[in-house]
Amino acid sequence: MKAERAESIVCELAIPTVVGTFVARYSAKGLCELNFPSRAKPEPGKAGRKAEVPAEVRRWHEQTSRAVQLLVGGKPASDLPPLDVSRGTEFQQQVWEAMRKIGFGRTSTYGELAKAIGRPKAVRAVGGACGANPIPVLIPCHRVVAGGGKLGGFSGGLDWKRRLLGAEGLLVPEGGE
DNA sequence: GTCACCTTAGAAG
């Protein structure tokens, strides 16, 4: 069964936080993408069009905003909006689902996730799925570290991975341990 | 078809 690729985006909204402004995108099914703050200043124009946003999406955005703000602030978020991951492949969706089970303040490794989805040898593929994760933070790809206490990589910038792990009270490997 | 990627276990030197 093929995932629907051409899922249209309903709208794009900004999420101001103490570490910058995230940008969330919604489809008709829920949150489909979340981006880390970019260097560029947020565009008030786009974020200011909330009046044209469907009530349902506004409700989701409220949950998303709260969740993101809690997480960057070092607190667990329990109230999440529906996540639309329909553009991911079956494999990627399995990986993302497994990642969401990693509790707040806990970590897992690429190897463990690979085992969890029944593909113990697909460790690199898991890494690839993490990199393809459209909704970082809410889908905690930052809680997935490499084995042996190594941090591993991060598409959005290792800086974010460290910051998020640090916010959850986790020791960030830095070459010593 | 080929290559690069958020990896890792195992064999060789």
Add this chain to the structure above:
DNA sequence: CTTCTAAGGTGAC
């Protein structure tokens, strides 16, 4: 201990 190799899945070229 360090270095090299092979293996999974996916998207860009």
